[in-house]
Amino acid sequence: MNAAKTSETGSRSSPRGRIDKRQAILDAAFRVFARDGYGQSCVREIADEARVAKPTVYNHLGDKETLFHEALQAAVGRTVDRSLAALDKLRGSEGDLRATLEEVGHLLLQNHCCAESQALRRLLNAEAARFPDLLNEIQSAGAQRIQNALADRLARLALAKRLNIADPEQASEQFLALLTGPMELRSRLGTRQVPDTELRSVAGAARDTFLLAYAPQGEAD
Amino acid sequence: MNAAKTSETGSRSSPRGRIDKRQAILDAAFRVFARDGYGQSCVREIADEARVAKPTVYNHLGDKETLFHEALQAAVGRTVDRSLAALDKLRGSEGDLRATLEEVGHLLLQNHCCAESQALRRLLNAEAARFPDLLNEIQSAGAQRIQNALADRLARLALAKRLNIADPEQASEQFLALLTGPMELRSRLGTRQVPDTELRSVAGAARDTFLLAYAPQGEAD
Amino acid sequence: MNAAKTSETGSRSSPRGRIDKRQAILDAAFRVFARDGYGQSCVREIADEARVAKPTVYNHLGDKETLFHEALQAAVGRTVDRSLAALDKLRGSEGDLRATLEEVGHLLLQNHCCAESQALRRLLNAEAARFPDLLNEIQSAGAQRIQNALADRLARLALAKRLNIADPEQASEQFLALLTGPMELRSRLGTRQVPDTELRSVAGAARDTFLLAYAPQGEAD
Amino acid sequence: MNAAKTSETGSRSSPRGRIDKRQAILDAAFRVFARDGYGQSCVREIADEARVAKPTVYNHLGDKETLFHEALQAAVGRTVDRSLAALDKLRGSEGDLRATLEEVGHLLLQNHCCAESQALRRLLNAEAARFPDLLNEIQSAGAQRIQNALADRLARLALAKRLNIADPEQASEQFLALLTGPMELRSRLGTRQVPDTELRSVAGAARDTFLLAYAPQGEAD
DNA sequence: AATGAATGAGATTTCATTCAT
DNA sequence: AATGAATGAAATCTCATTCAT
Known part of the structure; x- marks a missing residue:
């Protein structure tokens, strides 16, 4: 949640860019899952909410199930x-x-x-x-x-x-x-x-x- | 399950036939929804479980949301x-x-x-x-x-x-x-x-x- | 090949419409596979070539591998x-x-x-x-x-x-x-x-x- | 395989280092292409097999087609x-x-x-x-x-x-x-x-x- | 020279729903 | 009333390729 806001500031090249991005994805995932449920959520929406491209989600978390687990x-x-x-x-x-x-x-x-x-x-x-x-x-x-x-x-x-x-x-x-x-x-x-x-x-x-x-x-x- | 069998007897035109079939569909729907969740259930599976063709489900219940409601x-x-x-x-x-x-x-x-x-x-x-x-x-x-x-x-x-x-x-x-x-x-x-x-x-x-x-x-x- | 042409004539409601369509898909599949190879062929192209919607291909043949087999x-x-x-x-x-x-x-x-x-x-x-x-x-x-x-x-x-x-x-x-x-x-x-x-x-x-x-x-x- | 190991020795700046790495990539590419075919092979797998990062493959060989040619x-x-x-x-x-x-x-x-x-x-x-x-x-x-x-x-x-x-x-x-x-x-x-x-x-x-x-x-x- | 991270495009497959019979 | 066939839309996931370091 606030991590997403943090990554706004200096998401360009900060040394903890990856951590921020992973966290932003997890936060976005939780929001989307909470809103729509697991089955109705789609990874594209999560990626959009995290301001990230879809494959980035897969690079960081593997697949939708893992994403759910971690979130x-x-x-x-x-x-x-x-x-x-x-x-x-x-x-x-x-x-x-x-x-x-x-x-x-x-x-x-x-x-x-x-x-x-x-x-x-x-x-x-x-x-x-x-x-x-x-x-x-x-x-x-x-x-x-x-x-x-x-x-x-x-x-x-x-x-x-x-x-x-x-x-x-x-x-x-x-x-x-x-x-x-x-x-x-x-x-x-x-x-x-x-x-x-x-x-x-x-x-x-x-x-x-x-x-x-x-x-x-x-x-x- | 046995509701489906019951509807075999006289499914042609008896007033019970339709009710039985409707009930069989609702029962099957509940079982499938309970097993897989709403988003993961598919109408085809419900139809199969109710021993009925897919359009029959639509004829009786309208659409998936209604089906969920009623079930x-x-x-x-x-x-x-x-x-x-x-x-x-x-x-x-x-x-x-x-x-x-x-x-x-x-x-x-x-x-x-x-x-x-x-x-x-x-x-x-x-x-x-x-x-x-x-x-x-x-x-x-x-x-x-x-x-x-x-x-x-x-x-x-x-x-x-x-x-x-x-x-x-x-x-x-x-x-x-x-x-x-x-x-x-x-x-x-x-x-x-x-x-x-x-x-x-x-x-x-x-x-x-x-x-x-x-x-x-x-x-x- | 010629089956595709045949299905053109009266593909609307001929009693052997299904057979024609299945054959048209197989012919189209063979043409596309022959042209591009298995890995480079995509089911969409086969469906287009057979003048059929993509899911129709899956309804008839199951999946890409089976399609390849049969063709x-x-x-x-x-x-x-x-x-x-x-x-x-x-x-x-x-x-x-x-x-x-x-x-x-x-x-x-x-x-x-x-x-x-x-x-x-x-x-x-x-x-x-x-x-x-x-x-x-x-x-x-x-x-x-x-x-x-x-x-x-x-x-x-x-x-x-x-x-x-x-x-x-x-x-x-x-x-x-x-x-x-x-x-x-x-x-x-x-x-x-x-x-x-x-x-x-x-x-x-x-x-x-x-x-x-x-x-x-x-x-x- | 052993080419990769050889390139370990002096991979920094020896004139052999680059040649070895290029050769290791070509060998790996042939193995992977041979195993999976062109369309099914992915560059990442080739890079992994050559013990090299993906962009290194692109630096050395340009693109997938060229890689196929040379291999x-x-x-x-x-x-x-x-x-x-x-x-x-x-x-x-x-x-x-x-x-x-x-x-x-x-x-x-x-x-x-x-x-x-x-x-x-x-x-x-x-x-x-x-x-x-x-x-x-x-x-x-x-x-x-x-x-x-x-x-x-x-x-x-x-x-x-x-x-x-x-x-x-x-x-x-x-x-x-x-x-x-x-x-x-x-x-x-x-x-x-x-x-x-x-x-x-x-x-x-x-x-x-x-x-x-x-x-x-x-x-x- | 080498790499981790990111991405646009596109692949296979499934689903809810509708026609025509 | 009931159904086999067909389809538009969308979901998950992968890939070749490029930045920034």
Whole structure:
């Protein structure tokens, strides 16, 4: 995205011209795939969007499938990094757990609902059957990693007696489900941009239910 | 498949003949779309699968987009009916709520994870951007209807003091989220068949968390 | 060739429209392949030459390789039939053997040097490595069959004491070699049309040498 | 192959360096053309086989057609030299003519059937129509020169009364025809490697027939 | 002199759709 | 109503060739 803009400046002869061009192609590819789906996207359109000739795409990425792979992997990397950063706020067992849980939930939801993540999910869903390997790679490097990281944090909080959790994996799974589950319908499978107040409301409700179920007796509310 | 065979009998002029043939085409279309996606499916393959010549498909359904519409709407009808039937078990405010909730959750999950529902979800995700109207129709006739029906049942149970629910819409949304949210990862976006014991375990956990959050004090466990 | 012209007349709705069209495509294909070689020919040109849309070619023949196969096999059929007909003149053990041998040789040479045969040979040579199966089929159905048929005739003549031949296969091979061997150079690998007087002269020389080698003592000249 | 390695040593500025590289490219080109044909070969493959970058090929040889020209001319030079060397054995009018004829025939056949000659013939056949000038150059510098050289030797032998030949050109043509004519079928147009015993047998048969036709009365056998 | 990168042109093949029967 | 045949349009991918370094 912004890489494309960067390559505008000095795309003539900069020493990292190739990197810029490869990145520009991947960005363009993701945009086009997100807009039209894999089957309906054509390489010519991607090349045009990247301001590059068609064979250049093939020189850099090999074929359409590889292009899809790489474009999605780049995107998943970005989105997972953002979610892991949000989870960092749960480090440390002090502070207002109630507030922190809502803040983290809200950040996760924002990331879950940003245009890039939604497009990514739609593409994965669409092509899951066609590219099972890609799916496995991306899910284990993506959603699974986030769920594990959250389980780690919850386990620490359980040790610190801030939460009453027997199975951190399940608790993590359920907290994430309470956040993202409602979004499928509310965002119309990712085609509608959900307003931030709505995200905040869902995050709040998730926190409430989660704490009712997992907070120790005295701290519930 | 057998619809095609049925249409053999009396395909000449019986009023059933045309309906059968139309149905055979729609069934075949859904199977092919589910297998290959919209963009990768070709009408010839659908015609072959329906044991019909290509122009016959056009005669009956008009064009590929219409075919997609109709095939998906037929499938969504089937799947929603199954889920609504499951929700009927929540009618009446007596009986073992704990057991009923798990049973209903389990049935909903089974329906959510059957091959047809998974394919339907994949197709909708894939083509959401391309057919926004179809998406709206289907979601409001599908997931939304189920969520509403569950909210109705929960409201009745709240009235009967069996549950402590302020906002039945939200409770419904969260119960469904606790059921289906975990399936995204566990079923690998619908490409892996989740064993029934796993479904039962997820349904049990959903019920537990739901009751911890929404059961009146005395009845919690 | 003439089939194309035939299909001109009444190509609209004749009951054998398909046959005509398939034949027109095969003829056009042979012409184009002969002119440009396999690799340089493009299906579009063949379709244009056959006055047909490109996909029609694919509907009838499948792909470019199959097209090549079929076009060559049709041509080899025609040319072999002509050569076998020429060999029929050697049936019967009476008459002027000297004159008959020259006449048969001349006919074989004419067939060997006609534009179609030369193109066929050039194409086979060119693509022998690429289509070894085709080559085997065509050679055994072509040159080999002619050589066998000639060997049969020579064996009869040997039995009738008109020739002094121990090994009819070898004699047949050598008679054909004396005819066609010189043509490689004289016809510039089939790119030059050899005048008929030259063919007659080569046929005469072949007959002379053949008879000097294989005629019984008394009948030599 | 080893030419490429040789050019490693001192490829910087030695006068041999460029020649070696040019030769390596020509060798690689012949191998690739022989394997895939002109139309199916791509310059990149040639460059790879020569261990050289693509533009280097263009720097040295200009374009693909020129490359084809030069590669074939180099190959034809090698093969003709071998055949002329074989014909030298017919110099001098003494010795066992019967044995010498077979030996020479055998050598000519070996050269005719070696992989390089067969590939050369295939390529010429394939592209005869496309490169008529190349064909003329190569045939007059190749097959024609050999036929002339053999005619010279036969004329000498006729003068020395060792053979009874009125037209040395025709006798030369026929001897060569008796040798190479049978090879077309036996070698499957150059795709089958003919065993040496078979070559020897064909050479013997050619010599026998040739001598029956052209030996003076007393020396016939 | 040699090369990595880029490109315009064009190849094969497939698809949705329509005629004529 | 149902179909075999035909087609215009477009997709993926490759190739010969040229810049800029």
